[in-house]
Amino acid sequence: MPSTPEVNFFQEYWIDAWQRSILTLDVLRERGNAYVERSARTAPHVLSFAFEVVRDGRTLPRPVNYALVRIVPPQGTAIDSAKPPFVVVDPRAGHGPGIGGMKQESEVGVAVAAGHACYFIGFLSQPVPGQTIEDVCAAEAAFIEEVAGRHREAQGKPVIVANCQAGWQIMMMAAIRPDIVGPILLAGSPLSYWAGVRGRNPMRYLGGMLGGTWLTALAGDMGNGTFDGANLVANFESLNPANTYWEKPYQLYSKVDTEASRFLDFETWWGHPVLLNAGEMQWIADNLFVGNKLTSGEIRTSSGVRVDLRNIRSPIIVLCSWGDNITPPQQALGWITDLYGHEDEIVANGQTIVYTLHQTIGHLGIFVSGKIASREHAEFASCMEMIDLVPPGLYEAVIEEVNEGTERPDLVHGKYLMTLEARTLDNIRALGVNSDEDNQRFATVARVSEINQGLYRTIVQPAVQASASDRSAEMLREFHPNRLRFASFSDQNPLMGPVKGLAEQVRANRQPVSPDNPLLSLERAASAWISTCWEGYRQVRDAATEAIFLGTYGSPLLQSMVGLGTHHAPTERRVARDLIREADEAQLRIQLQQRFEVGGLPQAVLRALVYVRMVQRSVDERSFAMLQAIRDMQPLNDRMSLPELKACLKEQFLLLRLDEERAVRAIPRLLPESEAARRAGFEALLEMLGARGALPDEAARRLARVESLFGMNAQPAKVAHA
Structure with missing residues (x-):
């Protein structure tokens, strides 16, 4: 008697369901065997790149279970020795190391693809008895110094990519040793532990x-x-x-x-x-998770040095997401309003902070997802030198796909365009505050x-x-x-004995359901x-x-x-004043007063560039690409290094903020007498301003004034305006 269609679909489904069950058990068996095998290793990891050990933290004066390794570039990959090296630091928050370089589309992968030498800081499963969080910070500082010493020809200090828990640890290290670090990229890193919004x-x-x-x-x-x-x-x-x-x-x-x-x-x-050592975990729980002492400046080293995140002078880049339920944006960015009451304080402190907000990706996806690696991480890797040059302030990184309407796509690296938009602390507060x-x-x-x-x-x-x-x-x-x-x-479980053989039979006779x-x-x-x-x-x-x-x-x-009754003032989370820092800022203002008329043509061009662009409150990689191209055309003996260019741009920006009118009026005193040299400088300015397309009306008006100051009235500027 022929089978009915109902019997057919019933039989088809249950055969498939049984086969899927056996195959699922076999996958769990493989997972269990991998767990047992990795548990026997001294240094289990999931790095997919070849590497060589550079420094073993167990040999340091204050030994720790961390290690620095150099990523061996894949065959055919070109590394540019002038680019700053990248150091990827994985979180020791319960899991083993390697997730930052688990696959080609990863933080390690995009850094190497962008031409940067790359290093990785990982750790062993077992801590060194007695090691502390302060010891780990000291080890990381020693590792960064080692990397910098290996790349003295690089035009910039090592760039650090810190994931999750590694973020606050690296920030502590950088606050203690701000002289050794370059830009710091924090991926899903909590720094303000009380922050968040109700219901989420x-x-x-x-x-x-x-x-x-x-x-x-x-x-x-x-x-x-x-x-x-x-x-x-x-x-x-x-x-x-x-x-x-x-x-x-x-x-x-x-x-x-x-x-x-x-x-x-x-x-x-x-x-x-x-x-982890019990002491390490207790320190983390007391001082961070519950105490929330990092951004309030209440943490001190064993020698009495206060860990003040305002000490960091390198750019800080924060990658966070609304889809992250472990480190929500408020915890990733709330430290900014803990440290500063106004964005002008960020500028006065000489700090550059860049953040970007993903809409959906979860916590692990921030440093695991291939899509995030090929978009956000790849853009940051290719634009890190631009970020390092940006004047102090608070910016949001806006990443958009290049399309037919994009001006000068030839100046864009890859298929995405990164723009840094100036923001205020109100933008951070709008995310939600306690x-x-x-x-x-x-x-x-x-x-x-x-x-x-x-x-x-x-x-x-x-x-x-x-x-x-x-x-x-x-x-x-x-x-x-x-x-x-x-x-x-x-396979240690005898009940799993038949699973492997059954799975082989199922794969040989697989009948998937329609x-x-x-x-x-x-x-x-x-x-x-x-x-x-x-x-x-x-x-x-x-x-x-x-x-x-x-x-x-x-x-x-x-x-x-507990001593916090209603008679107490609301709990203040702002970091305490630092009189030495305030004295340094006052001294800087005095020094700047003497710098309005100091410099030559490069200073005049950069001052004019900042003056015209200030009204737009943004910069993107096209302008930087043009600046780099013009810089590369200069003779080697006249060419500014990137650190010199950064210092010059910062100074011109601060002069304009201090007294814009005085700074602009002083431009002619910086110009050479040679008309040809002035014209060459002005044409370079036009090239940089034109990289983003048409100028808005106010920027065009400012350009016209600069044109007059450069003595170029005979020929009108060739940059279009909106």
Whole structure:
């Protein structure tokens, strides 16, 4: 009797479902075997590039488990020795190293492709006993000095790309040693830990919900002085239970024929947690996650030096995203308003800050996604010299695809155009800021944490430490759910014995279900329903968490009990004044007063360029490309180096801000007597101004005035205006 169509689609679906189940189990088996194999390694990583070890942090005077390696450029890749080297630093936030260079389209890959020598700072799974966060910062400083010493011919200091946790660590190092670093790119790095907006950023409430950081101390003591990074991974995964408990495994199951390789690549990195010293983790929890002391200048080194992020003079570039639920834009950018009350203070401090906001990408995608690497990271790598030349101030990097309407596309590197648009601190505040009442709540958490920590150390800690041992700590780690779920599917589990053979048979006789099978549609509908249920649970959980946090730590009684009653002024998060810095700024203004009429034709051209462009409040890579082309045409003995060009541009910008009219009137005194030289300088100015197309009316008016000052009235300027 012939089978009916209903029987056919029913049979077809269940054969496919059974086969997918076996193949999924086999992928989990491979993942488990990779976990077991990597656990036995001394230095597991996921770097896909060849490398050579340059410096082992364990040999430093203050030994740490970090290392500096040089990325060996792929065959056929040309490295420009004049370009500053790149140093990619991966986060030690629970996971192993290598994600910044896991594939060709990565932070390492785009840096090498742009012609930069590239280095990588990674770490071992086991910390050096007794190492501290300050020791790690000292090691990173030694690594950066090593890189700079290897590239003395480069026209710029090493560029540092710091991912997530590595961001605040590098910023601390740069604040202590600002003389050794070049531009710093922070990818998904939290610096302002209390920041966020209600209803969207529940992770910032975690410290309060746990009663402070005493549980961190407990975990470290139970680990016999070691903190398991699997706990951090578990925190990350809890933010999106729908993805953790259903969507990620279902994605593998539903597309197991094509998804296995990508799944295994990611899980190889995600599934091998590293360890931290208990003291390191406690310092992070107390001073950053709960204390939020970095941007307020409350952290000091063991020698008493205050870690003040305003010390950093190199450009700081921040890459963040609205889709990031671990480091939302407020936490990535809130440090700016913590440090400065007005954008003029940024300029006075000589600091250049550039940020860009992605609309959708998640936290890991900021430094893992191939699309982000080929767009944002590639643009920053190719435009880093331009960013290094930009005068001090706050800018937003706007990246747009080059199209038919783009002026002078020949001056654009690649298929994207980067424009730096001047911004104010109001643009940062518009992203969302805490009220004074909310800051008071977080300050209350910090006080409660100190009290609970003291009680734990006095009453509980001695007993816990006495009962802990290396063996008990190792057993706790082995049975941690985030480790056990990997190991339990490996070949060490005898129940997994038949899986490999069955999977081979399935692959030899694979019968995938047809896309229009009604049972497959039902499966997808059920999957969507399960995801919706998990998402509903998350929303209820997060709303309840926020309500409990706000109600508990907003209690006037609790605030009074910890010394933060209503009679106290709202908690101030601004960093304290620095009288030495203010004296230096005053001295700089005095020095600038003597510089209005100092210089020659290059200074006159650059001053005129800044004067005309100031009304547009933006700069893009076309103008920089033209500036570079004109500079390259100069004789070597007359050509400014990039550091000299940067210093000159900065000075002309500051002179115009100090007294614009006086600076403009002084231009003729900088010009040579030779009409030919003046004309050549003015034509170079026109070339740079014309790189972006037509000038707006006010810029054209300013250009006409400059034309007169250069004595070029006989021939009208050739730059069109809107």
